[in-house]
């Protein structure tokens with residue numbers, strides 16, 4: 001039986017700990033490597049007593065290479081979270097460098113791994129990972145993902161609060177665009193049989209777009225979503241593993257990817273929008289992205305949201321890309337983005 005080592009980077013953090021706990025439940029994982037610059041050995045010792053199949057090992061701050069060696073999948077919730085009043089883009093200053101260094105570790109130690117990026121701002125951190133892997137000539141766009149699953153999870157839950165006939169567990173909402181404010185575009189028109197009023201659609205869309213702010217505000221300076229994110233991160237990791245290890249076909253989940261992962265299907269969209277990355281429903285296969293599903297016919301309201309998302313996304317993508325390709329350009333504050341914090 002081949003081994004399926006999974007490495008969690010940032011494993012001792014608010015997301016990292018519950019995510020590692022949930023991953024410890026998986027029978028598809030043989031080795032769980034927990035890397036963090038603080039406390040990883042303690043978290044690993046604790047989780048290692050749980051009676052499931054995987055072994056758990058902790059790696060400290062000077063042990064990134066050992067933690068990543070030959071990983072099958074790398075999940076990255078490393079970096080700082082928001083405080084009230086901050087945008088996800090405000091995290092770029094600190095998190096961009098953390099993600100670059102981790103991506104270099106991936107390139108050196110597990111160039112063939114699936115890379116699942118949770119750290120914000122996802123719209124920019126995914127291009128950073130891609131550009132680093134390109135530099136090392138090991139980039140496979142089918143295997144690098146921005147984890148936008150929390151938007152999907154929130155959408156399912158929030159719609160069930162408006163219509164009690166909806167089962168939030170079995171009703172999946174397609175959420176496209178990116179993972180911040182106006183770039184999060186839930187396609188509520190695609191939910192079979194939905195009968196939301198125009199007002200409900202507007203309110204639900206706003207809540208899904210700014211769900212992260214709800215948690216940041218409620219935690220009042222103690223961070224952002226961790227437990228719901230761990231749930232979403234484990235759900236997405238399981239999708240990747242079910243398809244790549246178990247050979248399960250036909251699994252569809254929304255995720256933020258480079259459109260080159262399925263250049264043929266996305267050619268027209270890329271030509272129209274000029275975007276290189278976009279969150280969209282993806283069908284998974286043994287090598288990661290099997291197919292990027294086409295954008296469905298959307299409502300006029302959704303088209304308006306998409307048009308707004310494209311502009312913002314383009315700036316976020318450019319900022320992440322240039323951080324690697326033209327680092328001196330990104331240190332200047334010229335790449336302006338709209339304030340993401342929900343209007344009060």
Ligand SMILES: NC(=O)C1=CN([C@@H]2O[C@H](COP(=O)(O)OP(=O)(O)OC[C@H]3O[C@@H](n4cnc5c(N)ncnc54)[C@H](O)[C@@H]3O)[C@@H](O)[C@H]2O)C=CC1
Nearest residue numbers: 010012013014015036037078079080081118119120150229
């Ligand atoms: N994609 C999404 O939907 C979501 C993303 N996030 C993002 O996830 C990230 C982590 O959030 P939390 O877990 O709440 O933060 P946290 O501060 O609780 O944990 C982050 C962990 O990363 C570690 N870390 C920092 N630099 C590192 C490095 N170079 N290598 C390895 N580990 C390192 C820290 O020691 C800490 O344990 C944030 O950027 C946050 O914005 C949060 C919620 C949802």
Ligand SMILES: O=C([O-])CC(=O)C(=O)O
Nearest residue numbers: 082120150212213224225
């Ligand atoms: O809001 C944040 O900063 C964390 C996040 O990405 C989310 O909860 O969706």
